[in-house]
Amino acid sequence: MLLYTLLQVVSSASATVNDSLSKAAAAAPPTLNNLPPAAPKVDTLSLLDMVMKGGYIMIPIGILSLLAFYFIIERTIVISRASRTERNFMNTIRDFMVNGNIEAAKAVCRNSTSPQARVIEKGISKIGQPIKVIRASLEDTGRDEVYKLERNLSILSIIGRIAPMLGFIGTIMGVIRIFYNISLVNNISIGLIAGGLYEKMVTSAGGLVVGIIAFVGYHWLNIIVDKISHRIEHSATQFLDILQEPTK
Numbered sequence: 001m002l003l004y005t006l007l008q009v010v011s012s013a014s015a016t017v018n019d020s021l022s023k024a025a026a027a028a029p030p031t032l033n034n035l036p037p038a039a040p041k042v043d044t045l046s047l048l049d050m051v052m053k054g055g056y057i058m059i060p061i062g063i064l065s066l067l068a069f070y071f072i073i074e075r076t077i078v079i080s081r082a083s084r085t086e087r088n089f090m091n092t093i094r095d096f097m098v099n100g101n102i103e104a105a106k107a108v109c110r111n112s113t114s115p116q117a118r119v120i121e122k123g124i125s126k127i128g129q130p131i132k133v134i135r136a137s138l139e140d141t142g143r144d145e146v147y148k149l150e151r152n153l154s155i156l157s158i159i160g161r162i163a164p165m166l167g168f169i170g171t172i173m174g175v176i177r178i179f180y181n182i183s184l185v186n187n188i189s190i191g192l193i194a195g196g197l198y199e200k201m202v203t204s205a206g207g208l209v210v211g212i213i214a215f216v217g218y219h220w221l222n223i224i225v226d227k228i229s230h231r232i233e234h235s236a237t238q239f240l241d242i243l244q245e246p247t248k
Contacts, residue, residue: 057170072217085114113146116235138236160214167207174200
């Protein structure tokens, strides 16, 4: 009986000690061995690093991008200036011409910077000649004005076609280099293929981005030029109608 009592006392004491140790361990600050495993470090890739990994083929693509931005900005400034015109421009010209004040009509044209004003001024300078001659002069001057607006737009079209091709060439060169490296090590690994391929896909992405920018800029500016061209033709038609009004 006494032995049984001693065993119970020893068991109770052991349980108490173990419980105290567990609480102390839980309350103790974490040590290096108890710390959770650190998350794996992920390498970040900036835009500049990505462009640099594209290789030498990114140099001509970068030059094309600079040219595209330059011509888009330069043509936008020129075409936006040409698109400005007075709402009552042709009504003012008609009033002066009907009243026989030709010099005042010329002065209105000179004070305007729109291409249609220069076309009408050319037509006014031909007054007194046959209608066919005046019409031909208006058409020639209108074509010259439209040509001035369309200048350098063809370069944007060329950039929009060449830039993606350069990007594809860079990717193909990268794939060739990958297979060449595989032939040297005589080993195919995902790291070897993926590491070189993603770098060379940068050239395709860069070429496509530059091509899209040039393509959008080219067609957007052409839409504005078409509107100005239609306005010039409409003004020329109105001018010819004004000349023929006294003969009706």
